[in-house]
Amino acid sequence: MTILIRPSAESDLDAITAIYAHAVTYGTASFELDPPSRTEMAGRRAAILDGGYPYIVAEKDGTILGYAYAGAYRTRPAYRSTVEDSIYVAPSAQGKGVGRALLGALLDECEALDFRLIVAVIGDEDSHGSIALHRSLGFELVGVFKGIGYKHGRWLSTVLMERRLGHGIEAPPTRPIAAG
Template sequence: MTPDLRPAVDADIAAIARIYADAVTNGTASFETEPPTLAEMARRRMALVADGYPYLVAERDGAVCGYAYAGPYRARAAYRSTVEDSVYVAEAARGLGIGRALLAALIAACEAIDARVMVAVITDPGSEASVALHAGLGFAHAGVLENVGHKHGRWLGTVLMQRRLGPGPDAAPSRT
């Protein structure tokens, strides 16, 4: 069953926060070590949306089961056309194609705002499914940063992947 995808709204924050809290507490997809409050999650979403970035949710049977957003890859002006993606799926909904649907929609939404490159920063080891998801949607391996985070009693690295969006570097960006 294909999930329903739509822009996130304020009413989704509790579900988004639950999904993220599980990732923070029990996983390594995020390098945060304490789940943010509902107010902080709402603030983060509003900041991205206010800056024109997409923030999406996936629903199955009327319940939010995943979310994805893009934000600036880095703050400096020269990076303005490069975005970083984040995709989180509730544990019970993993393996159902929800992450793929969210990431595909996020790619399209970022092309619509004239982003030219999407970067994925994926935990290594332990996120082989995320690497496969990104590779399946056209991301290429761009490098590895070893032992850059320490969580759950072990050192973790990150795999960097990237994907060209729209015309990529073949034309100057319009995003300011």
């Protein structure tokens, strides 16, 4: 399967919203309980892009198969070189290399922007595919928050993983402190 990875566009928002709605409704990757509207998703995407973070999509033959972005891990200035990844793949495209293509491209984008650490907060210890994907691309297990959220009638844990990027913590950050 030839997959095109490219920056997201506003015209992708219907597909992005539908992919995320499915993940919220049926999955545990997100701990949201109700799918957000297209307007809300547009605002979230704009905030990511306005913050100088990457937001990409996977496309094949004009169909959006998934999307990924990196956002601030925390908002305090000392965290400015650390990002958290988010990856969502359409149900029909899962298990076909779309997540790997998105995460690989996202890692490249984050290194090009001189982020130093990327964190994965994976919903549910049973998300074996996501855990394996992150591990295969160099993420290491940091820990597990047991029973931190309640969704679909059960307590869910989150798996924390991290991967150093570029110069890692071997040199001071070069990213400026955001104004405000």
